[in-house]
Amino acid sequence: MQTTVSSLIRSSGLDRTDARVLLQYVLGVNRAWLVAHGDDVPDEASCNRFHTLAARRLAGEPVAYLVGEREFWGRPFQVTPDVLIPRPETELLIETALATLDVTAPLRVLDVGTGSGCIAITLALEAPAWQVSALDISPAALQIAARNARELGANVTLLESDMLDALRLQTPLPQFNLIVSNPPYIPAGDPHLDQGDLRFEPANALTDQQDGLSCYRHLATYAGALLAPNGYLLLEHGYDQGDSVPALLQQAGWQSVECLPDLAGQPRLTRARRPLD
Structure with missing residues (x-):
């Protein structure tokens, strides 16, 4: 069975919001794209990268550090x-x-x-x-x-x-x-x-x-x-x-x-x- 965008999110073990943010980052897309392309099948490298980030998030690492960015006052700020x-x-x-x-x-x-x-x-x-x-x-x-x-x-x-x-x-x-x-x-x-x-x-x-x-x-x-x-x-x-x-x-x-x-x-x-x- 192929791994789809939706199944990646569901099986990650993460809060749905965190999973979406990480997958958006990996795929270089926005939330609307994820919703519209839930049945798309990401390539293997993207799936592996998502799983790596998901494991780090499950270990407690902040999402902002994983993606290198956090919004403030409607603007994206780079963070490390x-x-x-x-x-x-x-x-x-x-x-x-x-x-x-x-x-x-x-x-x-x-x-x-x-x-x-x-x-x-x-x-x-x-x-x-x-x-x-x-x-x-x-x-x-x-x-x-x-x-x-x-x-x-x-x-x-x-x-x-x-x-x-x-x-x-x-x-x-x-x-x-x-x-x-x-x-x-x-x-x-x-x-x-x-x-x-x-x-x-x-x-x-x-x-x-x-x-x-x-x-x-x-x-x-x-x-x-x-x-x-x-x-x-x-x-x-x-x-x-x-x-x-x-x-x-x-x-x-x-x-x-x-x-x-x-x-x-x-x-x-x-x-x-x-x-x-």
């Missing part, structure tokens, strides 16, 4: 195990940033810990008048962000830096209207780090190897000096950090601190205005 896989919940950060500032004004925006570049690149494309810069401590991540910026046609300035350290050495200090960040916020030893997709993602993009708040302390302490008057700080954080992150900012003198929920009603973002001089 050197960067965090973009999450749908991070799109709330994009929505909030675009609603916080005038998208038609020539403002300066900084993304701290850019990874794949999905935040910085999306902001640059959605608000072309903005001058967007992005930092990351990982040279490998910066290479991926640069590739994504090229492929998507975004003008983003990239700089290697441990959090804000490289900018804090500049004279005079650069001034931004908005600083955004989705930093590592999972505490060291959290059992989730050994579960699911997180097992395969870069540890330094997931955890600060401390209590999950060290990056927020750094930003609360140093980001204010890099913000123009009335500038904003916008931070993504864990659902269980809706009290601790705002409290850090309030203690550091930030103004108008507010925690914003995601679509599920969970605390997801904290926005604050620059501390008074």
Whole structure:
């Protein structure tokens, strides 16, 4: 009996969505083609390649790493195990940033810990008048962000830096209207780090190897000096950090601190205005 597109999907042992994405990748087709060609018989090499990828997925490897891509804000971003896989919940950060500032004004925006570049690149494309810069401590991540910026046609300035350290050495200090960040916020030893997709993602993009708040302390302490008057700080954080992150900012003198929920009603973002001089 010949192996058809439909039988490959059914017999893979995978979630149907995962199986379809992997087969689309192997065959170089879209989902509509799979639906319309369920009785087609792929060649042996394609079947073997699909089975290899399916086995890796069954072992837990994320689909995004297997196909080298994940969609974010309707655009394809290349990803490798050197960067965090973009999450749908991070799109709330994009929505909030675009609603916080005038998208038609020539403002300066900084993304701290850019990874794949999905935040910085999306902001640059959605608000072309903005001058967007992005930092990351990982040279490998910066290479991926640069590739994504090229492929998507975004003008983003990239700089290697441990959090804000490289900018804090500049004279005079650069001034931004908005600083955004989705930093590592999972505490060291959290059992989730050994579960699911997180097992395969870069540890330094997931955890600060401390209590999950060290990056927020750094930003609360140093980001204010890099913000123009009335500038904003916008931070993504864990659902269980809706009290601790705002409290850090309030203690550091930030103004108008507010925690914003995601679509599920969970605390997801904290926005604050620059501390008074």
